[in-house]
Amino acid sequence: MPEGHTIHRAARLQSKRFVGTELRVSSPQGRFDEGASLLDVHAVTEIDAWGKHLFYRWDHGHTLHVHLGLFGKFRIHADDPPPPTDGTRLRMVSERGTLYLSGPTDCRVIDPEEEDRIVSDLGPDPLRKKTHVSAVEHIETYLGRRTVPIGAALLDQSVICGIGNVYRAEILFRLGINPHIESRRLEAGDVQRIWDESVTQLRLGERNGRIVTTEPEDVGRRRRSDIARGERTYVYKRRGEPCRRCGTEIERADMKGRKIWWCPSCQP
Ligand SMILES: [Zn+2]
Missing domain, CATH: 1.10.8.50 (Helicase, Ruva Protein; domain 3)
Structure with a gap:
């Protein structure tokens, strides 16, 4: 399972490619269709890591929660991305790159109460x-x-x-x-x-x-x-x-x- 350093690094590196620019969001696998349609053609303002959790905050108030769990994996392509695999839950495309996410334990649009609940269950994070x-x-x-x-x-x-x-x-x-x-x-x-x-x-x-x-x-x-x-x-x-x-x-x-x-x- 990825440990906290991997998640914080992902937040830092993904921020450079995906924050502050309008994104195309979809779910090639289909399991995140509904969430993706809420986020499509909007911009992420911040990608925040807490322990092993990632929170993507959007300019229209939504938050995307991602937890990789045991099998989740990000793949980032600067340009010319290969086609997504069958298991690609989330695809985010900016003019600076393409992100594929497969196999996460959690990939959902959550409300502020739920984010508070997740964070309040966490102890201090050595990287915060x-x-x-x-x-x-x-x-x-x-x-x-x-x-x-x-x-x-x-x-x-x-x-x-x-x-x-x-x-x-x-x-x-x-x-x-x-x-x-x-x-x-x-x-x-x-x-x-x-x-x-x-x-x-x-x-x-x-x-x-x-x-x-x-x-x-x-x-x-x-x-x-x-x-x-x-x-x-x-x-x-x-x-x-x-x-x-x-x-x-x-x-x-x-x-x-x-x-x-x-x-x-x-x-x-
Ligand atoms: Zn020894």
Whole structure:
């Protein structure tokens, strides 16, 4: 599933092509015909990302909500787009490009009340500057009495939003926090460290368009840009392989239906 950095990057890059200009909107697949007809020949004024949610605000007051879920995918073509596939739910065309969206969990025109409801269920987003002030307090309040393991809590979008399976494992590794620790038993300052690390890592991911959490020196490289494909994570999908810092075998477990990886030595 795309994590928050992908969604924020999509908002930033799509804004350049689709904001402020009249769009042709259609649904080649047909499942979004009604919504598309509400939006066709109008302009988007803003594309806003919140965690894994995208909100496209239109000049006539409508909002399009998109959540990619597990299988959703955007394809952007600067010019000469290929014909849409059978599964293309949404097509948006401006003079600066064509967007195809297929397989989203959600692609609907929503009213302001529904947008409020979606956003109010979300915890602070490390990629939204305005949420930073009380973010740590929010997360601490939420986790303060919870027995849920911190590894699972980080996937709960109402605690902190935008973190998915890769980042949760990697952030906890980088901080030396064992994913099985009960949230309420975190040490003082841990929530602040988790928040700060989330901001750092998701920003890097947003800028680069991919998740690279390893430091060059830990994978025998001199520069971040030299890090190879198989060297981008410390623990994610590395069960049985040696820890990049201490050589201990990386472990894996099921945690509330999702797999989590950790180093038993670096994350005691
Ligand atoms: Zn280790």
